[in-house]
Amino acid sequence: MSESELGFSSRAIHAGQEPDASTGAVVTPIYQTSTYKQDGIGGFRGGYEYSRSANPTRTALETGFAALEGGSRGFAFASGLAAQDTLLRAALAPGDHIVVPSDAYGGTYRLVNKVLTHWGVEHSIATIADLDSVRAAIRPTTKIIWVETPTNPLLGIADIEALAALAHEHDALLVVDNTFASPYLQQPLALGADVVTHSTTKYCGGHSDVVGGAVVVGRDITVPGFADLEERVAFHQNSMGAVAGPFDAWLVQRGLKTLAVRMEQHCTNAEVVADFLTGHRGVAQVLYPGLPEHPGHDVAARQMKRFGGMVSFRVAAGEDVAIKICAETQLFTLGESLGGVESLIEHPARMTHASVVGTELEVPGDLIRLSVGIEDVDDLVADLAQALDRLT
Known part of the structure; x- marks a missing residue:
């Protein structure tokens, strides 16, 4: 062939x-x-x-x-x-x-x-x-x-x-x-x-x-x-x-x-995490192209095989609580970068995107970004739930 x-x-x-x-x-x-x-x-x-x-x-x-x-x-x-x-x-x-x-x-x-x-x-x-x-x-x-x-x-x-x-x-x-x-x-x-x-x-x-x-x-x-x-x-x-x-x-x-098999699991886990966050009282907005209400959902569905392993969400209680949530997770590791087999959590405004504060690219302070790994998804949801339930 x-x-x-x-x-x-x-x-x-x-x-x-x-x-x-x-x-x-x-x-x-x-x-x-x-x-x-x-x-x-x-x-x-x-x-x-x-x-x-x-x-x-x-x-x-x-x-x-x-x-x-x-x-x-x-x-x-x-x-x-x-x-x-x-x-x-x-x-x-x-x-x-x-x-x-x-x-x-x-x-x-x-x-x-x-x-x-x-x-x-x-x-x-x-x-x-x-x-x-x-x-x-x-x-x-x-x-x-x-x-x-x-x-x-x-x-x-x-x-x-x-x-x-x-x-x-x-x-x-x-x-x-x-x-x-x-x-x-x-x-x-x-x-x-x-x-x-x-x-x-x-x-x-x-x-x-x-x-x-x-x-x-x-x-x-x-x-x-x-x-x-x-x-x-x-x-x-x-x-x-x-x-x-x-x-x-x-x-x-x-x-x-192993990219193909890993990406399939990243996507599967991210979809479950996004659904969980969508229903949580402490979350004001979930940003994930796999959600039907996402403004780019139809385009993403047309040009992507699946919707990826990255999920961002905005915390209803604001920036201070968002920062605390990042410190409270146990399975999600607080760290920059993304795309590894382990799940990461970060606060973009003060971490990966601190260099654009004060510019047109400044991101909301209440935003949390998740790189959803390939661990057991029930454990990932439980980790987010305990942090959110405690702080929101």
């Missing part, structure tokens, strides 16, 4: 992971080396000369990512922000403009607002679920429309297909941060997006033991001026050097092999 005929899990387990040529090992070796013996000057054995430029373990991961997202080429980085920074510098130049979501990861906005601004790149903020808002934010110099869907931390949903059409109408790229959904639940490139990014720290790694990032460039990009984007990203990856180390690449590759 050709790779394109294989199902998701088969590609996750096998793409880029042929048995080792010398030993037959079925798991990609960790090539923990900085340099390689050359067969004469300029004679790179297998194309490898120095591990910043290429490393076989990283190549295996990058090949797998391209296969899972349906792209032309994948690139692995030292973190999600390293991936985003490399892509943005490869695609943009001083004087260019980018549209960013009004609900986005605080680190992404900090990168755009505090780093790229000094490089001469301008940005506008738009409500990414509202096409008219995005359209109004576009300028003649707009080169990228940046999308998270679901968004972090308000779980908003963007219509990828519609935004791709809008971006291409204005000769701009559509870039989708697919971290919250993962390649298993959502395929942005198949919906018209041009580039996908990931923090592989999250669901792709899946075990809270690695930090990494990825970029996957789509096939046959038709946006004027970007036909060579794959080559530009490759050049910047090597020139800037924020690459995934071999052990980190190996850990993410291992995580991808």
Whole structure:
């Protein structure tokens, strides 16, 4: 069977992971080396000369990512922000403009607002679920429309297909941060997006033991001026050097092999948790795209396989009680990040999104974000119940 005929899990387990040529090992070796013996000057054995430029373990991961997202080429980085920074510098130049979501990861906005601004790149903020808002934010110099869907931390949903059409109408790229959904639940490139990014720290790694990032460039990009984007990203990856180390690449590759089964359980547990929170007297609002009353539910149902493992909710009693609830859970661990097998709870306004306080991206103080893990769901509900019942 050709790779394109294989199902998701088969590609996750096998793409880029042929048995080792010398030993037959079925798991990609960790090539923990900085340099390689050359067969004469300029004679790179297998194309490898120095591990910043290429490393076989990283190549295996990058090949797998391209296969899972349906792209032309994948690139692995030292973190999600390293991936985003490399892509943005490869695609943009001083004087260019980018549209960013009004609900986005605080680190992404900090990168755009505090780093790229000094490089001469301008940005506008738009409500990414509202096409008219995005359209109004576009300028003649707009080169990228940046999308998270679901968004972090308000779980908003963007219509990828519609935004791709809008971006291409204005000769701009559509870039989708697919971290919250993962390649298993959502395929942005198949919906018209041009580039996908990931923090592989999250669901792709899946075990809270690695930090990494990825970029996957789509096939046959038709946006004027970007036909060579794959080559530009490759050049910047090597020139800037924020690459995934071999052990980190190996850990993410291992995580991808079980992504499908883990995501199914994350989704199942999150649905139960969201239903519980919806009926609790101390909860003012539950933000989860799997709920029929969520404004993006229909779009999410159309473009996602399931609705993900992230749930946010607002506490009726306000910010002070929300903070106390975060400290009272026992199975939900108070911590940043997401997407691991263990459940996490956090207060975005004072943790992951503290950097956007005072900006248009500031999140409500009464908001709690849950990364619902794959523990027994009855235990997760009981843990939330005891904290909520005690404090609300």
